[in-house]
Amino acid sequence: MHRLLIAVALLLLAPLATAQVYKWTDAKGTVHYSEAPPTQGTKFSKISTTGTVEPLAKSAAPANRENSSDGSHESRPAPTPVADTPANRKSLCDSLQSNLATLHGSAPVVMEKDGKPNALDATQRQQQVDTAQAQYEQYCQAK
Numbered sequence: 001m002h003r004l005l006i007a008v009a010l011l012l013l014a015p016l017a018t019a020q021v022y023k024w025t026d027a028k029g030t031v032h033y034s035e036a037p038p039t040q041g042t043k044f045s046k047i048s049t050t051g052t053v054e055p056l057a058k059s060a061a062p063a064n065r066e067n068s069s070d071g072s073h074e075s076r077p078a079p080t081p082v083a084d085t086p087a088n089r090k091s092l093c094d095s096l097q098s099n100l101a102t103l104h105g106s107a108p109v110v111m112e113k114d115g116k117p118n119a120l121d122a123t124q125r126q127q128q129v130d131t132a133q134a135q136y137e138q139y140c141q142a143k
Contacts, residue, residue: 021047029107093140096132103129 022037024044038044082088103109109120109128120128 023047029105030110089139093136096136096140099132100129100136103132 020035022034022044023031023046024038024042025031026042032038033047103125109125110117111120111128112118
């Protein structure tokens with residue numbers, strides 16, 4: 001009897017191990033991610049995830065986190081260093097170029113803040129441009 005209960009519990013928990021995420025772009029050019037599919041007729045792609053999904057890059061420097069609007073100090077573990085290989089450097093540079101192109105575009109840019117989507121205003125957008133440009137100059141331009 002106990003084995004049957006354990007087997008049923010494991011079967012019920014199995015779908016929680018992987019998550020299905022839907023990605024689509026609306027008419028204004030804003031990219032959306034959701035666990036629920038978009039409305040019928042909207043072109044979307046399915047993204048399967050396993051485990052925890054981490055953002056590719058942090059949007060604020062550690063000093064900025066200490067001065068957050070709610071006064072809290074985020075305590076996140078230090079990111080795991082990535083080997084400086086040509087493939088990793090190319091991936092970083094491609095990502096920075098893509099981010100800069102998006103930030104220089106006219107479509108609204110939405111970033112997650114405190115777990116909620118937040119559209120960047122002109123000042124925040126310029127800060128992101130400056131940060132991405134500085135990273136690009138540091139890591140991607142020939143020395």
